[in-house]
Every structure is written in C-alpha cells, then in structure tokens.
Amino acid sequence: MKIKRKCLKYIDKHFKNIKQGSTVAISGATGSTGKALAYYLAYLNCNLVFLVRNIKEGNNLKKELLDLFKVNIDVIYLDYANKKSVDQTIFSLSKMGIDLLFNNAGIYHQPLKLIDNYDITFYVNFLMPVYMEEKLAKIYSNIKIINTGSISYRYLKLNKNDLLKLNEKNRTLRYGNSKRLLMLYTTYKKYLGNNFSLAHPGISATNLFASKNKAYPKIFYVFITPLMKIIFMNPNKAALSLLKGINEDNLPFNKWIGPRGLCHAWGYPNIQAIKEGLLEELKDKELLDRVFKIINKEQSK
Ligand SMILES: NC(=O)c1ccc[n+]([C@@H]2O[C@H](COP(=O)([O-])OP(=O)(O)OC[C@H]3O[C@@H](n4cnc5c(N)ncnc54)[C@H](OP(=O)(O)O)[C@@H]3O)[C@@H](O)[C@H]2O)c1
DSSP states (O other): OOOOHHHHHHHHHHOOOOOTTOEEEEETTTSHHHHHHHHHHHHTTOEEEEEESOHHHHHHHHHHHHTTOOOOEEEEEOOTTOHHHHHHHHHHHHTTOOSEEEEOOOOOSOOOOEETTEEHHHIIIIIHHHHHHHHHHHHOTTOEEEEEOOGGGGGOOOOTTOSSOTTOOOHHHHHHHHHHHHHHHHHHHHHTTOSEEEEOOOSBOOGGGSGGGOOSOHHHHHHHHHHHHHHSBOHHHHHHHHHHGGGOTTOOTTEEEEEOSGGGOSSSEEEEEOOTTHHHHHTOHHHHHHHHHHHHHHHHO
C-alpha cells in the first residue's frame, strides 16, 4: 500500500491524543479508505480488528502492516448482507475488548435486491451497521463509534412514509437515503449523549467506483473511473477525515467531520455543520419513532 508522506506528516502534527494501545475495529478494512485508515491506526500504535468479507485480503493487509508496525491485528469475517454473519461478528467482538468501532463498510449505486424484505443498500449501509452498533454499545458501555456518512445525504430529505425506498429505481437516491438514515441515527445518538461521531470522506476515487462492484455499465470504468482518479482525492487523504473522528470526543451533535475545500469534496479534514434539513428531521418525533421502530424490530427478531 502506498501511503503519502504528507498524510503521515499531517497525522504527526494533528493526531496527538489518540490513546496508544486502544483496540479499534474497522468494518470494510480491505476497502480503499479502510486500508489507509488501518495503516494510520497501526502507525498510531492501535491494535486492530479487521471486519472483512474477504478473509484472504484481510490477512494480506494484516501481514503488510505487521511487517511495519508492532501492533496486534485480528481478522474477522463480516458480511453486512447476512444477519447471521453479523451476529457471529458481534459474538467474536464481545470477547475482544473493543474501544472503538469505525463503521466504514458501504456499497454504492447498486441495483435493488431484497434481503429479508429490505433493499440491500438500506440493509448494508444502514440497518445492519446500526444493529451491530446497538448490540456493541450494550456490551461495551464506553465504546466509541464513528460512522461514515456521505455528502450524498444532500440529495433527498427523509420521507417518513417511505423510509425503505423499495420502489425507488434511482440508485443514487437509495444510497443517499441509506446514508442520511445512518446520519440521522448517529446525530440522534450524539444528541442523547452517546459516544458517537460522524465523518465523511468527501469524494474519492475508491473501489466504490471500481468495476468489481458492478455499479455502472462497463464503459464507465473505461472512461470515467480514470478521470475520477485525476479529479478527486486519493483515498489516503480521504481517510484522514474519518481518522479525525477519533480525535473529536466533544464534537456537538450538529457537527461532523469531512474534507474542507469546495463542496467538502476535497481537502484536509475540518469540522462542519450538518445541514440540509437533517436537524429539522431530528425534531420530527413521528419520523424518529418510525426509524427506531425499524431498528428495534431488527433487535428483537
Ligand atoms: N468514495 C467516496 O467518494 C465516498 C463518498 C462518501 C462516502 N463514502 C463511504 O466511505 C466508505 C468507504 O468506502 P470506499 O470509498 O473506501 O469504497 P470501497 O473501497 O469500495 O470500500 C467499501 C468497503 O465496504 C466493504 N463492504 C461492502 N459490502 C460489504 C458487506 N456486505 N459486508 C461487509 N463489508 C462490505 C467492502 O468490502 P471488500 O473490500 O470485500 O470489497 C470494502 O472494504 C463507505 O461507507 C462509503 O459509502 C465514500
């Protein structure tokens, strides 16, 4: 993995109060942002638990980092598209002494596919992460949880009569809906005084836009992906915004972390206001009740 020297310099300068020896679980550790995040956390002497759906890739990453850093790394299978796998991951994590969870895994621009009567984007980006977080927060009362939002939350408002978006054909809107729900949930947990944080990586030419994820027709990967790599941020830099979540224990509930720069798509991290009506949605009791009804139903199944 190539990590830019200037990103490490940024870390040396800005990330001083990370507790060395903390155990940090990262979902999607084998993804583009996840790998950089794992590298930075190992660099900062944290022990790591990779939550991955590709164990071989996870072990390769483990080996690469253990050659460089003296930390402990475990690799655990996690598939957010399979609730049994999520339950097994929670069971494994319950034995490990976790201080922090980075919920970084996610899918983008996928066709509608039903899992347990939910769309896969809703299930993987929102419902299963929240299911796991609710369980982990009960096991570890002091755990810190950092969720990965997206500026795509701007694309729509939540519709309390259509939270699941099962008839929505537009893939980007279903993605925006899943991230906005995750953001509403995180912001509400913070408002209640829980140790949650919310960050976003701006826009970065990651594997979300790689052909293996089959999000777009083949031609997209020939022409658009290379262009994105020129225009948008490298995942190394994007991961700094997620990492900053670890450093911001007292961030007000109405703020999140992301790249500064135009439209918050590029640049080094800073603290930003959550806008676009999301805070008004927090005041909508009926909407919150409906969201938590879905979450609580999943907990009790
Ligand atoms: N890139 C952007 O511009 C952008 C913008 C806003 C937000 N984000 C968010 O940033 C996060 C990181 O994404 P990325 O850009 O680094 O893309 P990425 O390289 O595709 O990483 C996504 C990670 O999620 C994992 N994943 C996907 N489905 C999963 C499932 N069912 N169970 C468990 N893990 C699963 C992937 O596993 P594999 O490694 O096995 O593929 C991968 O490790 C995501 O939450 C994404 O929504 C990205």
